[in-house]
Amino acid sequence: MSDQLPRGGVIHDIGYRHYTGPRLGRMAITQALMVSSLRHAYGIGRTGKAKVMPVLLFAVMVVPVVIIVGIENLMQFDEPQLLPVDYIFLLQPVIALYLASQAPQLFSRDLRYRSIVLYLARPPRRTDYALAKLTALVLALMVLIGVPLFILYVGAxxxxxxxxxxxxxxxxxxxxxxxVSILLAAIGGLIAAATPRRGFAVAAIIAVLIVSFTAVITTTAILDPEGDMSSTAARYASLGSPFSLARTVGTFLLRDHRENDWMPTTEQGLVFVGVYLLVVGLCVWGVNARYAKVARG
Structure with missing residues (x-):
């Protein structure tokens, strides 16, 4: 049997063309990152397991509203039984659970798998990355809260x-x-960005929200035993919880005084607005500083 000479290698010209179209810059990349993060906050583009928690919590937010709307249209009440602002704080535990479950998905995963280094190696700066993630979380919370409010409005x-x-x-x-969405996203984003471990981030977010809420309720009950919020100290105690802080700021800005709310004076309102802006600003700065540390290695 005659020996066969080995065949030599062949280089094929497959007609590769260099990209000559427009190249998108930082803003387009940041926007794409924000949209992708928003989709991931509801499990879109992820595994079925990742969809369970956000979809379940979204259903918990929507189903009671559908029932309320059905009852109102069936019974023909003279006035609505539940107003949009009241519904937000009625289901604040569900909102807190959503924040605790999804903030680590948006912030901790990239730290855990070190993919954050790849993002920061591209044109977007760390500030762009942080703002894209925070914006996505704000929008995700707005969807969670806003859709039930819209259903309530249509039902009314x-x-x-x-x-x-x-x-x-x-x-x-x-x-x-x-x-509420901006404040919770800032706080949740900072906590989630502080650790690459998802479990730690989830526990920390829940602990912060529960402890702060419990502390405010307890302190208010001690300082204002009559329950009419006439005590100045009891009013300022509301600064201690993100939900009560956001609610008081909304009451002050909208001048929307309800039976179960108290109307802050101008001085008190400015204090609440100042604390709100300070907390949001510090949290955004903290997230950016965290990614600056990661970028330095």
Missing amino acids: LLAKYDFVDMSKQFAAGLVVALL
Whole structure:
């Protein structure tokens, strides 16, 4: 049998063309990162297991509203039984659970798998990355809160309640929802960015929200035994919880005084607004500083 000579290698020209189109810059990349993060906050583009928690919590937020709307349209009440702003704080435990479950997914995963280094090696700066993640979390919370409020608004119109009044209540609900979303996203983002371990981040976020809420309730009960919020110290105690802080800021800015709320004076309102802005600013700065540390290695 004759020996066969080995065949030599062949280089094929497959007609590779260099990209000659427009190259997108920092803003486009940052926007794409924000959209991708928003999708991931609801499990879109991820495994079925990752969809369970956000979809379940979203259902918990929506189903009670559908039931309330059905009852209102069936019973034909003279006025709505539940206003948008009240619904936000009625289901604040669900909102807190959503924040605790999804903030680590947006912030901790990239730290755990070190993919953050790849992001920071591209044109977007660490500030762009931090703002994209924070914006995505704010929008995710707005979807979680805003959709039930919209259903409540549509149900109120179907029940033939006053259009102008219901529109004002819906707008007020959206403003308060935005205030809550921004504050919670800033706090949750900072905690989640502080550790690459998802379990630690989840526990820390839940602990912060539960401890702060419990502390405010307990302190208020001690300082204001009558329950009419006439005590100045009891009013300032509301600074200690993200939910009560956001609610008071919304009440002050909208001048929307309800039976179960207290109307802050101008001085008190400015203090609450100042603390709100300070907390959000410090949290955003903290997230950016955390990624600066990661970028330095």
